[in-house]
Amino acid sequence: MPPETHVLDPPSILFPYDKVRNEQSDMIACVLEAVQERKHTLIHAPTGLGKTAATLAPLLSKILSPEFKDKKLTIFFLTSRHTQHKLALDTLRLIKEKYNISFDVVDLIGKKLMCLQPGANLLQGTEFNEYCKSVREDKSCEFYVNVRESVFKLTPHGHKVVDDLKTILPIHVEVLMEACKEDKVCPYEITAEIAKDARVIIADYYYLFHPSIRERFFSKIGKELEQAIIIVDEGHNLPSRIQKVMTSMLTTNMIKYAIKEAKKYGYTELIEKLQILQTIFLNIAQGLSFEFGGQREKLAKKEQFMQPLAAKLDQEYDAFIDEMEVIADAVRILQKHSFIGGIAQFLKAWKGQDEGFVRIMNLEPSKTGPVLKLSHRCLDPSLVAKGVIEQSYVTLMMSGTLLPTEMYKDLLGFPESAKEYTFDNPFHENNRLAIVIPKTTTKFSMRNDQQFSAIAEI
Numbered sequence: 189m190p191p192e193t194h195v196l197d198p199p200s201i202l203f204p205y206d207k208v209r210n211e212q213s214d215m216i217a218c219v220l221e222a223v224q225e226r227k228h229t230l231i232h233a234p235t236g237l238g239k240t241a242a243t244l245a246p247l248l249s250k251i252l253s254p255e256f257k258d259k260k261l262t263i264f265f266l267t268s269r270h271t272q273h274k275l276a277l278d279t280l281r282l283i284k285e286k287y288n289i290s291f292d293v294v295d296l297i298g299k300k301l302m303c304l305q306p307g308a309n310l311l312q313g314t315e316f317n318e319y320c321k322s323v324r325e326d327k328s329c330e331f332y333v334n335v336r337e338s339v340f341k342l343t344p345h346g347h348k349v350v351d352d353l354k355t356i357l358p359i360h361v362e363v364l365m366e367a368c369k370e371d372k373v374c375p376y377e378i379t380a381e382i383a384k385d386a387r388v389i390i391a392d393y394y395y396l397f398h399p400s401i402r403e404r405f406f407s408k409i410g411k412e413l414e415q416a417i418i419i420v421d422e423g424h425n426l427p428s429r430i431q432k433v434m435t436s437m438l439t440t441n442m443i444k445y446a447i448k449e450a451k452k453y454g455y456t457e458l459i460e461k462l463q464i465l466q467t468i469f470l471n472i473a474q475g476l477s478f479e480f481g482g483q484r485e486k487l488a489k490k491e492q493f494m495q496p497l498a499a500k501l502d503q504e505y506d507a508f509i510d511e512m513e514v515i516a517d518a519v520r521i522l523q524k525h526s527f528i529g530g531i532a533q534f535l536k537a538w539k540g541q542d543e544g545f546v547r548i549m550n551l552e553p554s555k556t557g558p559v560l561k562l563s564h565r566c567l568d569p570s571l572v573a574k575g576v577i578e579q580s581y582v583t584l585m586m587s588g589t590l591l592p593t594e595m596y597k598d599l600l601g602f603p604e605s606a607k608e609y610t611f612d613n614p615f616h617e618n619n620r621l622a623i624v625i626p627k628t629t630t631k632f633s634m635r636n637d638q639q640f641s642a643i644a645e646i
């Protein structure tokens with residue numbers, strides 16, 4: 189028995205299909221109320237209900253309506269899943285075609301993944317940003333030079349690529365990247381230019397929930413958080429994603445490779461300094477062992493690292509960071525990546541805030557032997573999420589696994605007044621096909637070629 193459907197009322201909603209499921213129209217009513225009353229909202233709705241259309245259609249109808257036109261709102265559809273980018277784009281394409289309306293949409297993945305420079309995808313996040321910044325500044329990235337005459341001015345070629353692409357929107361980011369490759373222009377710069385006029389931006393969580401990425405991105409596309417309607421798709425993933433980006437780590441291997449790097453490029457003084465840092469690092473780890481019943485982790489204090497380092501180096505902690513950053517910039521010109529730069533980034537984070545973070549040393553196994561990891565670890569995702577949610581015009585978080593919604597509301601710092609909704613599965617239980625295959629698993633520690641082959645066979 190298929191889910192019950194009806195014709196959507198009111199007809200002013202730009203719904204892409206002829207019929208709407210009953211649960212879907214209930215969800216549309218909640219979304220309309222959320223944007224009308226500016227009430228942040230959490231929605232648990234099972235997979236298959238049609239959440240993407242139930243959010244994009246009413247929100248788009250609102251922001252394009254005469255009532256909302258002057259507010260200049262932009263919808264940010266944030267998702268961590270590749271398939272969801274496509275689903276959102278297909279939904280928007282159907283709306284455009286069905287109602288013959290015009291609005292710009294951009295699809296965006298991480299800048300590093302969009303970069304056309306060979307090998308750039310192998311760099312760590314901060315490393316990549318430093319690299320991209322330096323090749324833009326010294327104008328050695330041909331893809332950037334082909335797009336921009338200056339930070340705010342496009343080249344005639346850049347203008348042409350933007351204008352051409354705007355005629356075929358919405359397009360998947362991979363299609364845009366192919367077109368940019370042919371035209372030898374930076375896909376990120378082109379997308380950012382199109383995003384200035386876009387009414388819907390499909391992107392990863394980081395573009396809004398990583399403080400420095402958001403700041404740079406919003407200033408580049410000329411938009412304000414106060415005018416952002418945020419849809420967080422698969423919202424149950426957001427807390428761990430925020431914790432991950434806000435956590436910094438220093439490992440035995442990073443120090444080892446940084447010393448190697450300093451030796452390779454002849455930074456003799458730095459070699460000695462890094463060896464001192466290594467000794468202090470190992471002192472913090474004292475007492476950890478893999479022996480049966482042994483301690484594998486211990487708390488560390490900010491001063492345990494900062495004070496002995498400054499004392500033994502006879503140099504201010506910040507001055508040491510500055511020195512390493514200058515050397516890392518020089519190394520990146522020669523080989524893109526710098527472990528010395530990675531250590532400088534960690535030392536900066538280590539002196540960061542205490543509230544909501546823990547400093548901890550872990551001993552972990554790895555393929556190459558035991559590894560020590562010293563982390564400045566984020567425990568409280570609301571430190572980042574709360575400010576974004578509060579400043580946004582309205583934030584809607586949805587998922588098929590968002591129960592209890594109250595927990596996510598608290599974890600991410602939604603205000604007390606935020607609304608919570610739970611929808612039933614629209615499919616009759618006899619129509620739900622659940623298959624359990626015990627011999628396969630997607631558990632991280634069990635992922636290997638044998639498992640992948642077994643899953644592929646099924």
Ligand code: SF4
Nearest residue numbers: 303304320329332374
């Ligand atoms: S400007 Fe664009 S192509 Fe050049 S390094 Fe940066 S992201 Fe890559």
